[in-house]
Amino acid sequence: MMVVENISFNRRQFLGGLFSTGAFVVASRLVPAELLAQSSAAAILNTKADTAALHPSVYLGIEPDGTVFLVTHRSEMGTGIRTTLPLVAADELDADWSRCRIEQGVGDPRYGDQNTDGSRSIRDFYDAFRVAGASARSMLVTAAAAQLNVPAGELTTANHEVVHARSGRRVGYGALVPAAAKLAVPAKETLRFKPRTDWKFVGRETQIFDLTPIVNGTAQFGLDVQREGMVFASIEHPPVVGGTVRSMDNKAALAVKGVLQTETLDAPKPPLLFQSLGGVAVIGRNTWAVLQGRRRLKVEWNDGPNASYSSAAFRTAMLEKVRQPAKVARNLGNVDAEFAKGGTVIEAVYYTPMAAHASMEPPAAVAEFRDGKAEVWCPTQNPQAAQETVAAALGIDKSNVICHVTLLGGGFGRKSKPDYAAEAAVLARKLGRPVKVVWTREDDIRHDFYHTNAAVYHKATVDAKGRPTAWLKRSVFPPIASTFGVPAPMNFELNMGLDDSPFDVPNIRAENAGADAHVRIGWFRAVTNNFHAFALHSFADELAHAATRDPLEFLLDLLGPGKVIDLKAQGVDYTNYGAPIDKYPVDSRRLRRVLEVAGERSNWGKRKSGNGSGIGVAAHRSFNSYVASVVEVEVDRQGRVRIPRIDMVADPGVVINPDRVRAQFEGAAVMGVSLAMFGEITATKGRIDQRNFDGFRVARMNDAPIQVNVHFAESGDLPTGVGEPGVPPVIAALANAIYAATGRRVREMPFAKQKLV
Amino acid sequence: MRLTVNGKPQNYEDDPDMPLLWYLRDELRLTGTRFGCGAGLCGACTVHVNGQAVRSCQTRMGTLEAKTVLTIDALAEGGRLHPVQQAWITHNVPQCGYCQSGQIMQAAALLKTTPNPSDADIDRSMAGNICRCGTYQRIRAAIKTAAKGRA
Numbered sequence: 001m002m003v004v005e006n007i008s009f010n011r012r013q014f015l016g017g018l019f020s021t022g023a024f025v026v027a028s029r030l031v032p033a034e035l036l037a038q039s040s041a042a043a044i045l046n047t048k049a050d051t052a053a054l055h056p057s058v059y060l061g062i063e064p065d066g067t068v069f070l071v072t073h074r075s076e077m078g079t080g081i082r083t084t085l086p087l088v089a090a091d092e093l094d095a096d097w098s099r100c101r102i103e104q105g106v107g108d109p110r111y112g113d114q115n116t117d118g119s120r121s122i123r124d125f126y127d128a129f130r131v132a133g134a135s136a137r138s139m140l141v142t143a144a145a146a147q148l149n150v151p152a153g154e155l156t157t158a159n160h161e162v163v164h165a166r167s168g169r170r171v172g173y174g175a176l177v178p179a180a181a182k183l184a185v186p187a188k189e190t191l192r193f194k195p196r197t198d199w200k201f202v203g204r205e206t207q208i209f210d211l212t213p214i215v216n217g218t219a220q221f222g223l224d225v226q227r228e229g230m231v232f233a234s235i236e237h238p239p240v241v242g243g244t245v246r247s248m249d250n251k252a253a254l255a256v257k258g259v260l261q262t263e264t265l266d267a268p269k270p271p272l273l274f275q276s277l278g279g280v281a282v283i284g285r286n287t288w289a290v291l292q293g294r295r296r297l298k299v300e301w302n303d304g305p306n307a308s309y310s311s312a313a314f315r316t317a318m319l320e321k322v323r324q325p326a327k328v329a330r331n332l333g334n335v336d337a338e339f340a341k342g343g344t345v346i347e348a349v350y351y352t353p354m355a356a357h358a359s360m361e362p363p364a365a366v367a368e369f370r371d372g373k374a375e376v377w378c379p380t381q382n383p384q385a386a387q388e389t390v391a392a393a394l395g396i397d398k399s400n401v402i403c404h405v406t407l408l409g410g411g412f413g414r415k416s417k418p419d420y421a422a423e424a425a426v427l428a429r430k431l432g433r434p435v436k437v438v439w440t441r442e443d444d445i446r447h448d449f450y451h452t453n454a455a456v457y458h459k460a461t462v463d464a465k466g467r468p469t470a471w472l473k474r475s476v477f478p479p480i481a482s483t484f485g486v487p488a489p490m491n492f493e494l495n496m497g498l499d500d501s502p503f504d505v506p507n508i509r510a511e512n513a514g515a516d517a518h519v520r521i522g523w524f525r526a527v528t529n530n531f532h533a534f535a536l537h538s539f540a541d542e543l544a545h546a547a548t549r550d551p552l553e554f555l556l557d558l559l560g561p562g563k564v565i566d567l568k569a570q571g572v573d574y575t576n577y578g579a580p581i582d583k584y585p586v587d588s589r590r591l592r593r594v595l596e597v598a599g600e601r602s603n604w605g606k607r608k609s610g611n612g613s614g615i616g617v618a619a620h621r622s623f624n625s626y627v628a629s630v631v632e633v634e635v636d637r638q639g640r641v642r643i644p645r646i647d648m649v650a651d652p653g654v655v656i657n658p659d660r661v662r663a664q665f666e667g668a669a670v671m672g673v674s675l676a677m678f679g680e681i682t683a684t685k686g687r688i689d690q691r692n693f694d695g696f697r698v699a700r701m702n703d704a705p706i707q708v709n710v711h712f713a714e715s716g717d718l719p720t721g722v723g724e725p726g727v728p729p730v731i732a733a734l735a736n737a738i739y740a741a742t743g744r745r746v747r748e749m750p751f752a753k754q755k756l757v
Numbered sequence: 758m759r760l761t762v763n764g765k766p767q768n769y770e771d772d773p774d775m776p777l778l779w780y781l782r783d784e785l786r787l788t789g790t791r792f793g794c795g796a797g798l799c800g801a802c803t804v805h806v807n808g809q810a811v812r813s814c815q816t817r818m819g820t821l822e823a824k825t826v827l828t829i830d831a832l833a834e835g836g837r838l839h840p841v842q843q844a845w846i847t848h849n850v851p852q853c854g855y856c857q858s859g860q861i862m863q864a865a866a867l868l869k870t871t872p873n874p875s876d877a878d879i880d881r882s883m884a885g886n887i888c889r890c891g892t893y894q895r896i897r898a899a900i901k902t903a904a905k906g907r908a
Binding site for chain 1: 771772775776779780782783786789790791792793794795796798799801828829832833838845846849850851852854855856857861876879880884885886887888889890891892893894895896897
């Protein structure tokens with residue numbers, strides 16, 4: 001965990017906010033529910049689990065009719081988590097899945113951390129849901145023992161019943177609830193968990209709870225929320241971050257039929273955090289009216305300190321800066337001494353532009369304000385941060401904010417930042433009625449918390465076999481930390497592919513230099529891994545080709561025999577995605593294994609490259625998971641890229657819901673391709689140049705890989721991340737495949753803009 | 758002016774420039790049709806007008822006199838899912854699900870005109886529908902399953 005010293009009380013408060021909302025930094029982790037039974041939100045709004053007759057856990061309740069209520073406190077944005085966590089509890093409970101109902105928890109610290117990012121919902125809450133299920137089962141068995149007058153040890157459970165095999169008697173769970181509810185919840189240490197061989201749901205395919213509502217259109221996303229008397233609002237934000245309204249003429253806007261009024265929203269005070277960017281809101285009776293009103297609104301802006309930002313000039317500056325010595329994040333052996341010996345030196349610089357999340361549902365929120373209290377409904381990855389952000393914007397206590405979580409039409413990190421919820425709440429108070437804030441696609445693309453631009457430098461000296469004896473790596477990028485008022489990158493931003501490389505090289509140094517941010521920077525699926533891994537695994541491939549060795553064989557040689565790597569001993573302040581390093585070590589044997597499986601499953605040795613077709617490979621550990629990608633490309637004479645096949649091999653420990661995990665890696669392959677081929681956000685005079693999907697391209701069906709095969713090299717270890725870790729290796733493997741196909745090394749994204757033939 | 762939406766007659770006297778999308782969502786509260794880009798670039802708002810797939814964000818109300826609109830909300834007939842919806846379930850297509858209303862409406866229209874589409878047909882018809890979660894491979898497979906089921 002990052003230690004912050006010599007900071008003012010206020011800064012400490014900001015960082016406190018960051019820690020609870022910023023994902024990767026900390027282990028806020030499981031707060032024992034009984035210690036936090038008091039919660040204002042819960043006092044107002046109980047879930048059906050809370051009010052059920054038997055409720056041994058905040059995540060679970062059972063009614064006398066046998067209905068089991070399971071609470072998902074993490075947000076559903078497409079991973080299936082709303083189904084998967086309840087499945088874990090239902091399995092330990094030996095429940096009949098058809099009698100389980102899922103409830104979405106509001107923002108509430110009783111549930112522990114709710115920031116659904118960092119690919120850690122299963123990692124961090126697998127145990128808690130097992131405990132919930134096992135506690136209930138234990139209580140039901142104890143109650144049954146008394147009722148049947150037999151020792152508890154003679155009882156088993158199956159399919160919503162307690163069974164006494166010897167006498168052939170069975171009692172349904174519902175009938176046992178009244179008696180079980182009188183028992184004390186057993187201590188965690190006394191619980192007995194099901195052996196893996198008895199798992200009914202974990203490891204099997206289960207359809208997501210929301211599947212039918214999604215295909216028949218009834219699924220409720222944030223934009224679908226309706227409240228009685230609700231009006232609509234759309235906000236013209238300052239085009240430059242930090243800008244303020246200089247003058248505003250709303251006459252023409254007010255003349256639009258259905259427009260009711262306009263309201264000016266305050267500009268944020270530094271640090272930006274998740275505050276609204278401010279601007280002018282047009283309020284009206286429907287979305288069309290307010291969009292028309294916005295077009296007729298005349299606003300002049302003071303652009304503020306970021307008015308001269310040009311991402312093109314910034315790129316040039318970063319490419320220079322990345323060649324200069326910077327702050328050391330990892331030091332093993334003596335890189336300089338090894339370089340001083342002379343010999344073959346290979347170096348390369350890589351660059352990636354900014355990118356937008358562009359979730360298909362733009363940010364949206366509905367809010368009401370009554371009697372000093374706010375209630376918001378929004379597609380948020382982090383309802384507790386929404387509570388905090390709304391509370392700060394209104395100057396009220398967090399306990400006076402209720403945040404309901406709808407389904408999210410995509411998130412990818414953007415919806416961890418609830419500026420839009422604060423906007424709705426502020427307007428609801430001003431107007432005294434429910435308000436729905438609608439962001440357009442243009443708003444979304446122009447006012448994102450962007451995936452940052454970055455330059456990465458690699459330099460190695462190699463032995464006679466082409467194996468590096470010294471390896472220097474360095475990155476420069478405006479950090480996520482900047483959004484929180486901290487100028488330099490935080491450790492977690494470096495721990496993602498810069499200073500945690502598992503390659504077995506005797507001399508390694510990793511360095512990083514910050515760069516000033518002129519737009520809001522935020523975490524995007526897989527975060528800094530995307531550019532760090534692109535550079536790292538492209539460079540590894542460059543080394544392989546320089547030595548005229550097979551890239552896959554070379555990677556296995558680079559990893560060596562495999563071992564647990566003690567990064568701390570090499571000077572790395574390693575945050576390990578917030579997970580304890582003893583339980584989730586950096587283990588290069590697991591990376592070797594996914595590479596070996598990738599070689600087998602992709603028929604690596606039998607497929608030939610050249611003449612416009614080629615395959616490339618990369619393997620990367622992130623979010624405590626190990627993933628290898630083999631990408632096949634065809635590049636035609638016009639330089640157009642077609643991707644017939646991608647093989648993804650993942651070791652994310654125990655796989656709970658295999659089909660949803662496969663889906664995550666299929667999707668990661670597409671997003672990796674999307675980012676690598678097309679992802680580019682640029683800025684001129686502080687203004688984002690792209691506006692919609694014409695300017696900011698994302699992969700469409702005809703751009704996407706045609707076939708993505710997902711394989712598990714399951715280790716049986718503790719379950720780890722699956723949402724993000726598929727993205728980074730795909731990007732590098734694609735670049736390596738393009739090299740194999742064309743002989744052209746692409747060191748800059750987006751690849752579609754590079755000369756490939 | 759009069760039009761039919763999901764089998765029900767509707768009378769519309771408001772701004773003829775209002776896109777069908779916002780009429781459906783805000784006035785009729787048929788929220789199954791999703792807003793993705795407002796510019797005809799993503800396909801999330803796809804509905805059928807007189808049986809043809811259109812982007813409702815680009816369809817002005819003034820053009821819908823006497824037209825018949827079908828949205829995802831009424832694609833299932835009498836509670837029975839459309840074969841495309843059924844195939845979407847068979848293949849577990851959705852991740853977040855937001856774009857899938859539009860994907861399904863586009864696919865349903867494709868199969869009406871092209872009952873047995875080739876990969877190229879599917880690419881051509883579906884390229885206007887973005888899925889940011891990346892479910893394209895399953896969409897393609899589901900369209901083929903739906904086509905087989907009808908054949």
